[in-house]
Amino acid sequence: MGALLRSLQGKRIAIVVGSGGVGKTSVAAAIALSRAMAGGRALVCTIDPARRLATALGLGTLGNAEALVPPEAFTRAGLASTGQLFAMMLDVKRTWDDLVTRHAPDAATRDRILGNRIYQQVSGALAGSQEYMAMEKLYELSTERDYDLIVLDTPPTAHALDFLEAPDRILDFVGNETARKLFAPALDAGRFGARLLQVGTGFVAKTLSRFTGSDVLSDVGDFLGQFQGMYDGFKERATEVRSLLTRPEVGFVLVASPSPLSVDEALFFHDHLRTAGMPVAGSVANRVTPDLWPFPGPTPGASPLAEALAAGPGSGGADGGLDLAERLSLALSQHQSFAHSDAREVERLRRGASGPHVAVPRLEGDVHDLAGLAALAAHL
Ligand SMILES: Nc1ncnc2c1ncn2[C@@H]1O[C@H](COP(=O)(O)OP(=O)(O)OP(=O)(O)O)[C@@H](O)[C@H]1O
Numbered sequence: 001m002g003a004l005l006r007s008l009q010g011k012r013i014a015i016v017v018g019s020g021g022v023g024k025t026s027v028a029a030a031i032a033l034s035r036a037m038a039g040g041r042a043l044v045c046t047i048d049p050a051r052r053l054a055t056a057l058g059l060g061t062l063g064n065a066e067a068l069v070p071p072e073a074f075t076r077a078g079l080a081s082t083g084q085l086f087a088m089m090l091d092v093k094r095t096w097d098d099l100v101t102r103h104a105p106d107a108a109t110r111d112r113i114l115g116n117r118i119y120q121q122v123s124g125a126l127a128g129s130q131e132y133m134a135m136e137k138l139y140e141l142s143t144e145r146d147y148d149l150i151v152l153d154t155p156p157t158a159h160a161l162d163f164l165e166a167p168d169r170i171l172d173f174v175g176n177e178t179a180r181k182l183f184a185p186a187l188d189a190g191r192f193g194a195r196l197l198q199v200g201t202g203f204v205a206k207t208l209s210r211f212t213g214s215d216v217l218s219d220v221g222d223f224l225g226q227f228q229g230m231y232d233g234f235k236e237r238a239t240e241v242r243s244l245l246t247r248p249e250v251g252f253v254l255v256a257s258p259s260p261l262s263v264d265e266a267l268f269f270h271d272h273l274r275t276a277g278m279p280v281a282g283s284v285a286n287r288v289t290p291d292l293w294p295f296p297g298p299t300p301g302a303s304p305l306a307e308a309l310a311a312g313p314g315s316g317g318a319d320g321g322l323d324l325a326e327r328l329s330l331a332l333s334q335h336q337s338f339a340h341s342d343a344r345e346v347e348r349l350r351r352g353a354s355g356p357h358v359a360v361p362r363l364e365g366d367v368h369d370l371a372g373l374a375a376l377a378a379h380l
């Protein structure tokens with residue numbers, strides 16, 4: 001077992017963070033898979049997994065439902081598992097609905113909010129909504145289910161820090177001041193619509209007013225009013241969610257690609273986690289270009305390569321070999337320059353982040369099935 005997986009052994013929750021496209025979903029699923037293969041009951045909560053991976057995990061379109069990856073899928077992939085792997089896809093809208101249902105003082109208020117058009121429009125689209133709902137879902141799963149390990153994938157935010165700031169933003173929102181600002185355009189549009197109504201009786205004005213007229217204004221008012229009543233409940237819940245993230249049973253896994261920007265961001269996030277008292281379980285540099293020439297001295301030039309090619313089996317002599325050798329030599333030296341710059345970034349991440357660090361090479365082909373996840377897990 002690799003260093004990262006060992007560091008996660010005592011954990012009940014792993015949260016995989018990193019900037020967009022670095023491999024969070026793949027790493028999260030690979031971590032859960034290895035816990036299942038080691039005999040545990042593991043759940044990976046994914047966010048927007050690539051379709052092929054979703055299919056491999058048996059995820060259809062059902063939002064928020066935890067599904068057992070069938071044991072046959074392991075057998076088909078040539079893997080032996082003594083535990084159970086569950087997977088789910090976070091459904092942001094549903095999670096919001098559940099949250100509203102939990103906090104609404106009565107059924108009438110609940111139905112009024114859930115049926116409110118403004119709520120329906122904004123609940124999935126608010127900035128930070130996906131991040132916060134991911135945490136909310138995690139809290140629910142960790143308190144209401146008995147998995148040995150829950151692995152939370154996080155949304156493809158441009159900045160990993162958005163994830164930590166999400167609760168404050170949502171609280172701000174339901175706390176109203178920001179919401180008013182947020183809705184200023186909608187309210188303006190309402191006035192605009194009203195003005196149009198006064199001025200014109202044309203088709204456009206009529207149509208517009210249907211969307212921007214007094215109905216919308218009252219929906220906005222209603223929405224803000226209802227939410228205000230739930231603010232304390234929301235706040236309490238957000239505080240609990242936040243405190244969950246600081247418990248020792250939680251481990252954050254930082255994922256970065258070996259690029260300066262991605263490593264900078266991972267280190268920045270790392271420092272924030274530390275400051276906030278959130279436990280870092282380790283870091284992963286993903287899709288690292290492997291070193292193909294681990295010998296002292298430069299990569300070989302065209303002529304030694306041509307000689308080697310000529311001497312090789314089935315070469316048919318050196319004819320035409322020089323051209324091939326030149327291209328090979330160039331490709332090798334370019335590859336090595338990528339490998340060296342990747343190695344520098346891997347080292348920077350290793351030095352800057354606490355906990356074990358692992359480097360995962362760029363694997364052949366995407367990580368889109370159980371066998372691919374197992375191949376990735378072997379490096380963790
Ligand atoms: N080590 C690897 N080698 C080869 N391909 C990889 C590796 N890790 C991930 N991939 C591929 O890279 C792509 C992006 O990975 P993934 O979806 O896990 O990233 P992500 O961080 O979750 O992205 P997003 O921020 O968009 O959610 C996928 O096609 C995945 O199969």
Ligand SMILES: [Mg+2]
Nearest residue numbers: 024025047048
């Ligand atoms: Mg992802």
